[in-house]
Amino acid sequence: MKLVRFTKKGIYCIPGKFYLDPWYPVDYAVISHGHADHAKWGMQHYLCHHHTKPILQHRISADIQVESLAYNEKKKINGVTLSFHPAGHIIGSAQIRLEYKGFVVVFTGDYKTTPDGLTQPYEPVTCHEFITESTFGLPIYKWQTETVLKQSIEDWIASNKMQHKTSVFLGYSLGKSQRIMKLLEGIDAIYVHTAIHNINAAITSSGLKLPKTILLEPDFDKKEIEGKLVILPPALLGSRLLKRIPNAATAICSGWMQIRGNKRWKGVDAGFPVSDHADWNGLLDAVKASKAEKVYVTHGAQAIFAKYLNEIGIPAEEIITAYGEDQLETEGKKTETA
Amino acid sequence: MKDFVALINAVEITNKTNAKIQALVDYFSKASPKDKLWCIAIFTGKRPSRPVKSTLMKQWCMALINLPEWLFLESYSTVGDLGETLALLHPEPTHSIEKSLSQWMQDIIALKPKTEAEKKAYVLDAWSGLQTQERLIFNKLIGGSFRIGVSKKTLVNALEKLSGIDANQLMHSIIGNWDIDSITFEALINGTHINYDNSKPYPFCLAYALEKPLDELGAVNTWQIEYKWDGIRGQIVKRNGEIYIWSRGEELVTQQFPELVHAMQQFKNDFVIDGEILALKNNSVLLFNDLQKRLNRKNVSKKLLEEVPVGFYAYDILEYNGKDIRHKPLEERRLSLEALFKTTTALAHIKLSQCIQTDHWEALQAIRAASRAINSEGLMLKQKASPYHVGRKKGDWWKWKVDPLTIDAVMIYAQKGSGRRSSKYTDYTFAVKNGDALVTVAKAYSGLTDKEITEVSRFVTKNAIEKFGPVRTVKPELVFEIAFEGIALSNRHKSGVALRFPRIKRWRKDKTVEDIDTIASVKSLIKAQ
Numbered sequence: 001m002k003l004v005r006f007t008k009k010g011i012y013c014i015p016g017k018f019y020l021d022p023w024y025p026v027d028y029a030v031i032s033h034g035h036a037d038h039a040k041w042g043m044q045h046y047l048c049h050h051h052t053k054p055i056l057q058h059r060i061s062a063d064i065q066v067e068s069l070a071y072n073e074k075k076k077i078n079g080v081t082l083s084f085h086p087a088g089h090i091i092g093s094a095q096i097r098l099e100y101k102g103f104v105v106v107f108t109g110d111y112k113t114t115p116d117g118l119t120q121p122y123e124p125v126t127c128h129e130f131i132t133e134s135t136f137g138l139p140i141y142k143w144q145t146e147t148v149l150k151q152s153i154e155d156w157i158a159s160n161k162m163q164h165k166t167s168v169f170l171g172y173s174l175g176k177s178q179r180i181m182k183l184l185e186g187i188d189a190i191y192v193h194t195a196i197h198n199i200n201a202a203i204t205s206s207g208l209k210l211p212k213t214i215l216l217e218p219d220f221d222k223k224e225i226e227g228k229l230v231i232l233p234p235a236l237l238g239s240r241l242l243k244r245i246p247n248a249a250t251a252i253c254s255g256w257m258q259i260r261g262n263k264r265w266k267g268v269d270a271g272f273p274v275s276d277h278a279d280w281n282g283l284l285d286a287v288k289a290s291k292a293e294k295v296y297v298t299h300g301a302q303a304i305f306a307k308y309l310n311e312i313g314i315p316a317e318e319i320i321t322a323y324g325e326d327q328l329e330t331e332g333k334k335t336e337t338a
Numbered sequence: 339m340k341d342f343v344a345l346i347n348a349v350e351i352t353n354k355t356n357a358k359i360q361a362l363v364d365y366f367s368k369a370s371p372k373d374k375l376w377c378i379a380i381f382t383g384k385r386p387s388r389p390v391k392s393t394l395m396k397q398w399c400m401a402l403i404n405l406p407e408w409l410f411l412e413s414y415s416t417v418g419d420l421g422e423t424l425a426l427l428h429p430e431p432t433h434s435i436e437k438s439l440s441q442w443m444q445d446i447i448a449l450k451p452k453t454e455a456e457k458k459a460y461v462l463d464a465w466s467g468l469q470t471q472e473r474l475i476f477n478k479l480i481g482g483s484f485r486i487g488v489s490k491k492t493l494v495n496a497l498e499k500l501s502g503i504d505a506n507q508l509m510h511s512i513i514g515n516w517d518i519d520s521i522t523f524e525a526l527i528n529g530t531h532i533n534y535d536n537s538k539p540y541p542f543c544l545a546y547a548l549e550k551p552l553d554e555l556g557a558v559n560t561w562q563i564e565y566k567w568d569g570i571r572g573q574i575v576k577r578n579g580e581i582y583i584w585s586r587g588e589e590l591v592t593q594q595f596p597e598l599v600h601a602m603q604q605f606k607n608d609f610v611i612d613g614e615i616l617a618l619k620n621n622s623v624l625l626f627n628d629l630q631k632r633l634n635r636k637n638v639s640k641k642l643l644e645e646v647p648v649g650f651y652a653y654d655i656l657e658y659n660g661k662d663i664r665h666k667p668l669e670e671r672r673l674s675l676e677a678l679f680k681t682t683t684a685l686a687h688i689k690l691s692q693c694i695q696t697d698h699w700e701a702l703q704a705i706r707a708a709s710r711a712i713n714s715e716g717l718m719l720k721q722k723a724s725p726y727h728v729g730r731k732k733g734d735w736w737k738w739k740v741d742p743l744t745i746d747a748v749m750i751y752a753q754k755g756s757g758r759r760s761s762k763y764t765d766y767t768f769a770v771k772n773g774d775a776l777v778t779v780a781k782a783y784s785g786l787t788d789k790e791i792t793e794v795s796r797f798v799t800k801n802a803i804e805k806f807g808p809v810r811t812v813k814p815e816l817v818f819e820i821a822f823e824g825i826a827l828s829n830r831h832k833s834g835v836a837l838r839f840p841r842i843k844r845w846r847k848d849k850t851v852e853d854i855d856t857i858a859s860v861k862s863l864i865k866a867q
Contacts (some may be wrong), residue, residue, distance in 0.1 A: 139405060140413045140426040258426065259416050262761045263351055265788070270351060303805035304412050312407065 001103040003080075003129070006296075006319050011131065012109060015100050016080035018047075020107050023322035030082065032109025033093035034059060034174055037323045047075075049084045051092030051206045055174065058202040071120065088122030089276050090175030091203055097125050107131040107292060112275070114281035116146060117181045118210075122278075124289035129296065132287060135277040135324055136255050137301030137308075143255070143279045149272060150183050156251065156270050157187055161227055165249040168242065170234045170268070173199045173277050177231050178210060180253055183274070184229050185211035191230045192216060193241075222246045234277075237268070255279075287314060299324030307323035341368055342377065342439045344473050350486040355495075358488060362496030371523040372440040373865040378526070380484060381493050382512050383636060388481030389449040390457050392420055395477070396454045398458055399424045399465075408806065415754055415808045416761075421477030427464050428771070435467030442479055449631040456755055490589050501527050506588060507534040513590040537582040537590070538609060539573050540656050540664065543727040545718065545735035552699040552841055553738075555719065562668055562722050563694040563702065566737055567651055568626045568823075569616035570633075574598065576616075576652065577660070578607045583615075591615075595648050596638060601687040609678060610657035612726075613691065618649030625823065649687045652679070653718075656726055664726035671726065709740050710824055716740040742821035743863055744843055745770065745855040747779055752798040755783065762791050763798040763810065768820055770833070771856040777833045780820055781858060785842035817849040818842050825863050831855055833862070 010022030010029075018028035025042035032038050032048075034055035039048075046056055046066040053068040069075055071094065074083045084094035096107045104127040113311040115121040144152075159226045160167045169184070171177045173195040184190050192200065192213045202208055216230060218241075226246045227307065236242050237250065250268040255275030257263055263271035277300075278286060287295055287309065295316040297306040302318035309316035348361035366374055379385055383802050400410050405427065417423040424805035437445070449457055464476055478484055494508040501508075511529040521531065555561065571586040581602045583592045592599060595615060617624035617632065628646050632638065655675040656664050663671055672693075694717070696702055706717050716739035724734035747768035755764035765783040786794065794816065802810035821843040828836035834857070846853075 136415055138413050139403070139409065139419055140423065142426070142430075256761070259417055259761065260350060260422060264353070265761055267353060268351075301412075305408070307806075308406075308409060 001101070001128075003098055003100050003103055003105045004107075004131070006321075009322070012081055013098055016077045016082070016098065018077060020096055021109060021323065023120065025126065028077075029097055032054065032087065032107065033090055035090070035110070035172075038109055047082075049092045049094045051203070051208065052094070053092075054202040054205045055092060055199070058198065085125050086120040086123045088113060088115065088119050091178060091208065092206075093119065095125055097127065103128050105129045106292075108133055110135070111278055111286065113278045113286055114146070116179055116182060116276075118178055122286075123212070124286060125274070125306070126261055126289075126291045128292060129294045130287060130290040130292035131296040131298060132283065132305075133277065134283060134297045134300035134302050134305040136275065136279050137283055137297070137305035139280045141255060141258055141275075141279045142281065143258075143273060143275055147182075149274060153183055153251075153272055154187060155275070156249075156272075157184075157229065159189075160249045163247070163249075164227055165247040166226055166228060166230060166245050168230045168232060168245060168248045168250045170237055170250060170252050171254075171274075172233055173233050176253060176274070178203065178275060179231075179276060180210040180231055181213060184231075187229065189214060189228045191220070191225055191228060193230075193232045193236065194218075195233050196231055220244075235267070249257050326332065339437060339439050339442060339472055339475065341365060342373070343475050345377070346475055346484075346486060347471065349488050349724045355492060355537070357500060358492050359496045362488070362493065363499050366496065366500050370438065370440070373438055375518050375521070375526065376440050376443050378493065378497075378512055380479070381488050382490055384518075386443070387450070388482055389446055389452075390461060392481060394454070394458070395424060395461065395480070396420070398462060399427055402462070403427060403429065411773050412806065417424045418754065418761075419497075421480075422474050424465075425470050425474035425476055428470075431468055431473075432466045435464065439479075442476065446480055483607040489587070493589055497527055503527055503529070504534075506537075506539055506584075509588060509590055510534055510537045510582070513592075516747040528729065533578075533580075536577045536580040537575055539575055539582070539584040539588070540662075540726075541728045542571065542573065542586050542612065543654075543735065544730040545720075545737045546730065546732050547720065548738040551704065555699070556694060558699050558702075560722050562672065564653065564691045564718045564720070565694070565709060565712070566716045566718045566739060567614040567623060568618055568713070568715045569614040569623075569629055569651075571612075572615045572650065573610060573612050574602060575610045575657075576605065577610075585615075594632060594635060594638065597643065597648055597687050598650050601650070601685055604685065605678070607659055607678060607681060608657075609655060609659070611652050611653040611675065611678075612654040612656060616649055616651060617646050617655045618687070618689075619647055625713055626671045627839055637745045647687070649689060651689050651691045653691045654726060667723045667725065670721055675717055706738060706740055713824070714740075716821070724744065742823060742843070743825060744819050744821045744854060745779070745860055745863070746817055746846055746849060747820050748776065748851045748854050749794075749812060749818060750776060750778065750814050752794070752802075752812055753808050754812045762795040764791055764795075766794075766818075768818060768840075770854055770860055772833075776814055777857055778831075779833045779835065779857075780822070780837045780840035782820060782840045782842050785821075786845065790845055802811055814851050817846045817851065817854055819844050819846050823861070827861075827864060833860075835860060 005014055009024040009026055011020040019026045019031055020030050021032050021038040022029050023040055027044045030047045034052050039056055041060050044062055048068055050068040050070055053066055056066055071084050071086055072211035074081050081095045081099040085097055087093040087095045087109055089112050089116055098105045106125050106127040111122055113122045137143045137169035157167045169180045171180045177196040181190055190213045193216055204210055208332055242248060250271040251272060252266055252268050253272045255273055255277055257271030258273040295309055295314055296319045298319050298321045306316040306318040345361055345365040352358060353359055381539045414423045415776060449460060465473055468476055494505045497508045498505040507529055510532050514532040516526055516531050573584040575582040580600050583595055585591045617629040631646050632648055655671050658674050709716055719736040721734040747770050749766045750769045751767035752763040753765040767778055768780045769778050798810050798812050801813045805812055820840050822837040822840040824838035826836050
């Protein structure tokens with residue numbers, strides 16, 4: 001059964017006549033989550049999870065035509081039954097399940113298999129065909145537990161505080177920033193950049209609760225924030241704003257920080273391997289839990305992960321998509337999502 | 339070992355020398371005396387020989403986690419460091435081992451004579467008893483280099499901050515002969531095992547690049563004109579029969595150049611001379627690339643001594659028979675230097691830097707232009723009345739370098755770097771046109787900014803033909819200006835030419851593959867140089 005086709009515009013559901021996370025303007029787009037490489041501008045109609053809706057309206061336009069569903073809620077489109085299932089990547093992120101005449105395809109979008117206390121945890125969905133991301137598809141990527149991560153971040157903050165330094169975290173405004181807020185909750189006052197503040201407002205408009213933060217005003221009082229916690233989008237690394245923060249010690253939170261070379265490359269004071277993606281074992285577990293007879297591997301280490309799956313007896317194929325461009329960047333839009 | 343792990347983390351994440359020094363000071367203030375000694379030993383390359391081959395460690399790791407070799411290699415090429423790859427691939431620890439740095443080092447020394455099975459049992463147990471970071475350090479302690487940006491100079495600067503003892507004396511102390519089992523930390527840094535009076539160097543006098551027209555320099559006969567050499571600036575100190583060679587970076591490099599030490603022993607007098615360490619074969623200066631083969635080696639093999647012999651071109655004399663003469667005019671010091679050279683004969687490895695005689699500035703243009711032919715990188719102009727300044731002072735000494743040769747070439751292969759550069763494609767191969775085809779002319783891996791490297795890496799990722807392995811063939815699209823020091827015909831290269839010391843001068847975003855040089859235009863440079 002051929003339920004989806006990989007086209008130049010995106011992943012196309014043939015009987016349903018709609019696209020999943022298309023990267024060119026189409027009539028009907030089903031969106032897995034709000035990151036810019038998955039939720040593009042210019043679609044006639046958007047369908048997403050309830051919590052992604054205000055994010056799309058904030059990031060794309062308030063005027064877009066957008067419809068939303070709850071997790072597990074079913075919607076029939078041209079005979080195809082569509083439903084969203086928690087992907088654990090960021091708030092509102094969903095795996096997209098398609099069922100047509102008993103044949104099931106699941107598209108993961110981006111996902112993380114371990115809970116973070118903020119996003120609804122990932123739930124495996126069985127299917128015939130599984131379309132998975134592979135951002136961290138190498139066995140060197142193994143995430144630390146949330147407790148260990150939290151401890152190393154707390155230690156770093158404590159040592160900064162002793163040296164009267166302000167701890168500045170760099171993280172993409174959608175997803176990583178809220179994750180960092182959660183990790184920092186209760187340690188000290190958290191100041192956030194306007195871009196993050198606005199995303200937070202979009203998220204809480206859905207009725208969700210986020211850790212308490214304070215908006216970092218453009219003319220902030222240096223005395224007030226010295227020694228406190230600040231979260232900025234990664235594009236501000238090296239900016240004048242960052243230079244104005246007194247005694248700033250900078251940290252990047254990203255899965256890429258697992259490797260020493262990447263930490264050194266960025267010229268920051270610390271790197272914490274905080275990722276919103278599945279690690280190697282997470283990817284393998286997800287593939288196995290899906291019980292899929294065929295796996296399509298998208299963005300990341302697609303060639304490597306697909307080759308490995310074939311070697312362990314799971315038929316897999318790599319698919320080139322436009323997702324996850326500039327995987328190694330923190331300054332670019334996407335890396336931020338890593 | 340937690341403190342040592344914290345030290346490594348701290349020094350490697352920062353590129354600020356002061357932060358590195360502070361981290362070292364923090365470590366030295368807390369560590370036990372024995373650990374301190376081991377830390378110094380590790381950072382100065384005084385370490386036990388590797389007891390376990392890295393290929394064995396790789397095999398044990400692959401077998402342990404049931405990993406195919408190709409996937410191990412993909413992981414390795416992403417990480418760019420074997421010890422780190424092994425540490426990252428290993429599963430979570432099953433128990434916890436707490437040992438000090440010196441205990442680990444004792445273990446590692448004791449491991450050397452053991453059987454392979456015993457070694458394997460030891461290493462696997464250590465791996466499963468350590469956290470990822472500790473496991474990485476453990477792998478590094480077994481063997482492999484600690485390439486983390488702590489030079490000997492940084493180390494002695496930290497020890498100076500800690501103890502108040504002069505950094506150059508500390509350099510002599512840590513480089514000098516000492517044995518970890520028979521010296522205390524205090525004795526080592528106080529230098530009880532050395533005599534610093536014999537090795538003490540002077541600060542180097544440095545020149546600026548020439549920034550005004552020659553005719554504004556005054557009369558040509560008030561200048562001492564010499565060739566500028568691209569080697570290692572060095573200071574040779576000979577006092578009371580002892581010989582020390584200092585590099586410009588204030589590191590003691592005596593042991594690396596035994597032929598210079600031997601040559602110096604032919605002199606009867608005491609002195610301190612300034613000059614250039616060069617690869618010197620059959621009376622010709624070789625390129626810096628050749629000299630590089632001789633650098634930072636613990637032992638210099640006989641074969642290497644024959645292959646790349648080293649010589650010293652003496653520029654200046656700072657101390658003669660125990661007397662500091664740096665305040666005297668260069669003209670006088672030159673006479674002393676010449677007098678010194680007359681005290682002995684047959685000095686194959688030591689030469690006086692030649693003074694170029696001319697009556698007119700104009701004549702120098704041609705001499706400078708021709709300097710590349712003898713592997714010199716231009717000329718030095720020194721005011722004859724000048725004292726030997728401390729550091730860099732504008733006006734008395736000028737360097738007047740020859741411009742490099744350049745071509746425009748297109749990138750056709752890219753490879754990931756190692757260490758800090760492991761996440762990016764940093765090593766490129768370039769080609770020029772040969773009719774309708776392209777022919778490789780050079781490999782280069784430096785000269786771009788981090789931002790440009792990031793941009794090129796993105797292009798490579800998008801346009802690569804191979805999916806596996808370290809090398810990527812890319813669409814010939816990105817054009818770069820390649821600078822080099824010389825060019826010669828070569829049968830060993832497919833293109834028929836060999837470039838000397840090629841490097842990326844700049845990225846020519848304004849040019850396309852249509853605009854690059856042809857092999858014919860490249861060859862025409864041979865006649866032109």
